[in-house]
Amino acid sequence: xxxxNHFGRWLACVLLCLLLAGCNMPGEQxxxxxxxxxxxxxxxxxxxxxxxxxxxxxxxxLKYPMQxxxxxxxxxxxxxxxxxxxxxxxxxxxxxxxxxxxxxxKDDADIWHVRQNVExxxxxxxxxxxAQLQPGDATQLVVGYTAAQGDHYLAVYSYTDGVLSTILEQxxxxxxxxxxxxxxxQDLILMSTLEDGGVQIELLTVDKEGSFQQxxxxxxxxxxxxxxxxxxxxxxxxxxxxxxxxxxTGISGNNLASVLLRxxxxxxxxxxxxxxxxxxxxxxSLRNVPSLVSxxxxxxxxxxxxxxxxxxxxxxxxxxxxxxxIVWMDYTSPHPEKSFGLLDEETNCYIELPMEWEGNLKLxxxxxxDGAVELRTVDEDQLVMTLxxxxxxSSLKGWTRLGIVAxxxxxxxxxxxxxxxxxxxxxxxxxxxxx
Numbered sequence: 096x097x098x099x100n101h102f103g104r105w106l107a108c109v110l111l112c113l114l115l116a117g118c119n120m121p122g123e124q125x126x127x128x129x130x131x132x133x134x135x136x137x138x139x140x141x142x143x144x145x146x147x148x149x150x151x152x153x154x155x156x157l158k159y160p161m162q163x164x165x166x167x168x169x170x171x172x173x174x175x176x177x178x179x180x181x182x183x184x185x186x187x188x189x190x191x192x193x194x195x196x197x198x199x200x201k202d203d204a205d206i207w208h209v210r211q212n213v214e215x216x217x218x219x220x221x222x223x224x225x226a227q228l229q230p231g232d233a234t235q236l237v238v239g240y241t242a243a244q245g246d247h248y249l250a251v252y253s254y255t256d257g258v259l260s261t262i263l264e265q266x267x268x269x270x271x272x273x274x275x276x277x278x279x280x281q282d283l284i285l286m287s288t289l290e291d292g293g294v295q296i297e298l299l300t301v302d303k304e305g306s307f308q309q310x311x312x313x314x315x316x317x318x319x320x321x322x323x324x325x326x327x328x329x330x331x332x333x334x335x336x337x338x339x340x341x342x343x344t345g346i347s348g349n350n351l352a353s354v355l356l357r358x359x360x361x362x363x364x365x366x367x368x369x370x371x372x373x374x375x376x377x378x379x380s381l382r383n384v385p386s387l388v389s390x391x392x393x394x395x396x397x398x399x400x401x402x403x404x405x406x407x408x409x410x411x412x413x414x415x416x417x418x419x420x421i422v423w424m425d426y427t428s429p430h431p432e433k434s435f436g437l438l439d440e441e442t443n444c445y446i447e448l449p450m451e452w453e454g455n456l457k458l459x460x461x462x463x464x465d466g467a468v469e470l471r472t473v474d475e476d477q478l479v480m481t482l483x484x485x486x487x488x489s490s491l492k493g494w495t496r497l498g499i500v501a502x503x504x505x506x507x508x509x510x511x512x513x514x515x516x517x518x519x520x521x522x523x524x525x526x527x528x529x530x
Contacts, residue, residue, distance in 0.1 A: 139207075140169050143182045143199055146207040150197075155186035158194050161241070163222035172225060174198070174254040176232025181254065182207065183236060185220055194220055194240065196252065198259050211259040216240040216248040226272045226281050229253065229301045235262070237272055237283075249285065251307070263299070263307050273328035275336050276300055276310070276358050283307070284338065286323040293317035294342055298358070298365055311364045313356070315340070319377065321348045325388040329398040331357075331427030337368065339389040339398045344381070353380040353389055353400045355426055371426045376400075384419065386443055392423050392434060392527060399423035399433050404454070418458055418468060421445065436525070437470075437482070442500040446482065446507070447525040449515045478510040497526035 148154050157168040170183040182199040194215040199207045217240035224237045228251065236252040249270055251263040269286035275298065276282055285297040298311040320342035331337045340354040355368040355376055367373050382403045389400045402422050423434040436447040437458075448456075448470075456479065461467035467483035483494075484503045494506040505526055 139171060139182070142207050143169060143171075143184060146199055147184055147186065147197055147209060150209040151188060153188060155184070155188055158185040158187055158220050160185070160220045160223045163224060163239075165223050165225075170223065170225065170236070172234055173232075174234050174236070175256070176234070183254075185215075185223065185238075187218070193218055196236070196238070196259075198254055210257060211254075213252065213259055213261060216250055216264060217242040217246075219243075221247065224272060226251075226283075228272075228281050228283065230280060237270075239267075239270065251283070262301075269323045269326050271326050271328055271338075273336075273338075275328055275338055277336050277360075284326060284328070286326055286340070288322045289314065289317065291317040294320050294323050294340070296338075296340065296356070296365060311358070313365045315342060315354060320344050320352075324351055324385075327389050327391070327398045329391055330396050331368075332397065332425060332429075333427055335427070337398065337427055338365065339400060341388045344377075345383075349385050350381060350383050351385065351387065352377045352382070355400070368426060370429075370431075376426065379424070384438065384440060386440075386529070387421070387438065388530070390530060392445075397425050397427070397433075399425055401438075417441070420453075420456065420458075422453065438529075439500075442484070442503075442505075443529050444498075444500050444505070445527040445529055446497065446505070447520075447527065448480075449517050449520050451516055452479065479513055480510065481508045482506070495522050497523070498528075500526070500528065 159168050160166050168185040171180055173179060174181040174183065179201070184197045184199065186195055186197065191214065194217065195212050196215060197212040198210050200210050201207055215238065219241045221239040221241045226235050226237050228235045233253065233255050238250050238252065240248045240250065242248065247267050249263065249265050249267045250261060253260050253262050265285060266287065267285045268288055271284040272281050273284065274281050275284060278300065280301065283299040285299065287295050289295055294315040296313045297309060299307045300310050302308045322343045324341040324343055327339045329337060335357055338356045340356065341351050342354065344350050344352045353376060354373065355371065356365045357368055359366045379402050380400050382401060387401050389398050391397060392399045402424055404420055404422055417440040419438045419440065421436055421438045422432055424431040425433050432450065434447050435450050435453040436445055438445050455473055456470050457473050459469050459471055461469045461481055464481060464483055467481050469478055470480040471478055483506050484500065485506060487499060487504045489504060491506065494508050497505040497507055507522055
């Protein structure tokens with residue numbers, strides 16, 4: 096009589112052999128490539144993917160943009176303005192070295208078909224967006240490419256009357272799609288670094304024939320700027336359109352300073368803003384935080400420029416954590432100060448403080464709470480506020496929850512005798528996560 100354990104092992108081997116043999120039975124063979132193939136997408140995305148693969152005769156490799164608001168290789172949009180949805184797909188194949196773009200449309204039976212495709216400018220998609228650059232209902236594709244050597248190329252595609260055409264191909268460092276001329280349609284602003292180290296700003300707008308024309312070029316001196324860090328556009332307090340350029344500057348090239356420009360309709364050129372001289376703005380906006388770029392902080396359509404006042408913060412040696420006082424300025428307004436607060440460089444967040452506190456605060460480590468910092472008055476060393484980062488499950492008793500930062504909870508506590516005169520200020524809404 097066989098030992099029960101031996102019999103169990105023998106039975107398991109027999110079943111395993113039968114199972115393996117069954118895998119090779121006719122009609123049940125599973126190919127390895129089928130197991131490794133990416134799952135089919137659902138809905139229109141899956142139908143578009145299938146139509147593209149059938150048209151190519153092979154499986155396309157979908158290309159995802161690396162950054163931006165649109166991070167999908169599929170763009171479902173009425174591109175030609177005929178009231179019917181189109182599809183644009185970013186992909187590569189075994190035969191293509193660069194990214195390709197295919198345009199698909201549905202037929203009367205609601206089935207997707209490839210209408211046209213075009214090869215892009217590099218093998219990586221940095222960003223993709225939709226823009227209203229031309230008059231009419233059509234929407235244009237704006238695609239930023241990155242080549243292996245690090246060069247950036249921008250292409251603008253238009254799909255009208257069943258034809259996909261390339262209306263712009265140009266090298267760039269930064270770009271922005273915005274109505275800067277006030278003409279109703281969006282314009283294209285390109286930034287590039289010149290051979291001598293200066294920054295060139297190029298403004299392109301579409302003429303009546305649908306072609307891009309260069310309406311303005313402005314250079315920033317290489318003696319002051321070493322490259323473009325960021326660019327933003329918005330409407331100023333006076334209702335005019337403005338462009339804010341943040342450029343690398345300083346001996347190390349890691350500092351930032353800003354330039355404020357507007358479009359002059361008479362000269363058709365970008366010119367410095369009237370409200371503050373270029374020299375004064377450079378000095379006022381010079382800052383030593385490489386990530387602190389100009390942006391629409393409060394969502395009112397105006398781009399605020401960050402500045403560092405003289406009391407520029409504390410280096411917390413115990414945590415290797417730097418915090419700085421920041422004043423955000425709107426130099427298009429006769430009253431430029433928009434917001435005063437504290438920048439935490441470790442988490443790249445900004446905590447707005449009452450404007451009445453500006454110029455009267457200093458930062459110290461807290462002796463009462465581990466890892467916290469205190470805001471105290473400069474003259475009398477009186478406690479005003481305590482800030483700390485704690486676990487998300489930590490108690491809120493006695494503290495105000497500002498928000499979640501880097502998977503931790505930012506909390507604040509006002510000193511017992513502190514009164515805030517600004518009735519519109521809300522500590523619970525004071526936290527901003529910066530880009």
